[in-house]
Amino acid sequence: xxxxxxSPSNKVTEKGKDVELRCDPIxxxxxxxxxxxxxxxxxxxxxxxxxxxxxxxxxxxxxxxxAERTGGSVSTLTxxxxxxxxxxxxxxxxxxxxGLEETQYFGPGTRLLVL
Amino acid sequence: xxxxxxHNHHVILxxxxxxxxxxxxxxxGTVNLFWYVQYPGQHLQxxxxxxxxxxxxxxxKGFEAEFIKxxxxxxxxxxxxxxxxxxxxxxxxxxxxxxxxxWGAGTKLIIKP
Numbered sequence: 001x002x003x004x005x006x007s008p009s010n011k012v013t014e015k016g017k018d019v020e021l022r023c024d025p026i027x028x029x030x031x032x033x034x035x036x037x038x039x040x041x042x043x044x045x046x047x048x049x050x051x052x053x054x055x056x057x058x059x060x061x062x063x064x065x066x067a068e069r070t071g072g073s074v075s076t077l078t079x080x081x082x083x084x085x086x087x088x089x090x091x092x093x094x095x096x097x098x099g100l101e102e103t104q105y106f107g108p109g110t111r112l113l114v115l
Numbered sequence: 116x117x118x119x120x121x122h123n124h125h126v127i128l129x130x131x132x133x134x135x136x137x138x139x140x141x142x143x144g145t146v147n148l149f150w151y152v153q154y155p156g157q158h159l160q161x162x163x164x165x166x167x168x169x170x171x172x173x174x175x176k177g178f179e180a181e182f183i184k185x186x187x188x189x190x191x192x193x194x195x196x197x198x199x200x201x202x203x204x205x206x207x208x209x210x211x212x213x214x215x216x217x218w219g220a221g222t223k224l225i226i227k228p
Contacts, residue, residue, distance in 0.1 A: 031214070042119070042205060042218030050214075059215075091159065100211050101147065101166040106159040 002026075004107035006092050012113045013082055021077040021110045025094030033093040033104060034067055034077050043091060049075060050098055082114045117142045119208050121219035128196055129227050136191040136222050138206035148189040149207040149216070150180055159205070165189065176200070198228045 005024045013019050025032050034046040045059040049069040060066070064082075069075040079086055089111050093104040122137040140146065150162040163174025170182040180191045189206060206219040 040124075040220065042220045043207075043216070044218075045215050048214060098214050102214060103149075103161060103164060104216065105161070106151075108158040 004092055004094050004105055006090075006107040006110050008110055009108060010111045010113075012115065014115050015084060016081055018078065018080045019082055019112065021079075021090050021112070023075045023077070023092030023094075023107060025073065025075070025092070026105060028096065029094035029105075030072065030097045031095040031102070031104075032069060032075050033095075034075070035091040035093065036061075037089040037091055037109070039088075046077070046090075079112075082112075084114050087112055087114045117208065117210070117217045119206055119217050119219040121204075121206055121222050123222050124220065125223045125225070127225045127227065130198055131195050134191070134193040134196045134200070134224070136204055136206075136224070138189045138191065138219055140187050140189070140206075140208040140217070142187075142208065142210055145211045147209050147211055148180070148182055150174065150178070150189075150191050151205045151207060152202045153205070153221075154202045162191070162204070196224075196226050198226045200224060201226045 007022045030051045032049040035043040037043050047067045048056040064080045067077045089109040091109045092107045095102045095104045118141045120139045148165040151159045152162045153159050162178055163172050163180055165172045165182045173179045178193050180189055182189050203221045203223050205221045207216040209216045
């Protein structure tokens with residue numbers, strides 16, 4: 001597609017349930033990022049995928065969070081046993097390839113509300 | 116640790132007023148600098164970026180930003196704002212040796228018609 005797409009656009013879940021958030025990057029982009037945006041705050045880095053390399057998971061806030069990227073394209077962010085503090089907008093970004101001069105392009109985000 | 120500071124969380128201006136949004140970062144090495152904008156109901160879009168060269172960069176919709184290395188700043192400017200500039204503006208920085216973007220908390224700009 002022309003841009004980064006994410007689904008669902010909104011997700012309401014009950015505390016303790018698992019959720020899966022999907023990201024489809026721009027075609028041909030090898031790098032993929034997940035961020036979290038909490039109300040009134042900037043973006044918080046979660047995880048980074050680049051090609052077939054091992055992902056950088058240094059930003060994941062707890063072991064309830066995991067992500068995978070299949071076939072170097074679509075990525076899924078999974079949050080297990082959701083907590084109310086997980087409520088946020090989850091943003092995905094992709095870039096053509098990492099480098100000194102790299103620009104990230106963002107999807108519309110998934111707004112997650114944990115009741 | 117690196118950090119990015121945006122001085123104003125909320126700015127309210129009238130149409131045709133001039134705009135300057137501050138952004139300061141803490142990192143002593145070479146950096147890439149970005150301003151992103153999020154219009155109401157839309158996703159984050161790149162407004163402008165600085166990698167190297169002329170420290171005065173021009174972006175879309177009449178915005179520009181100046182990189183002042185000595186002040187660790189990358190302020191966003193527009194000489195005359197329009198109602199359609201109402202949005203949230205984010206400054207982001209990464210060290211050229213590191214892909215991780217560090218983000219400011221954002222500035223909500225409201226333009227009164």
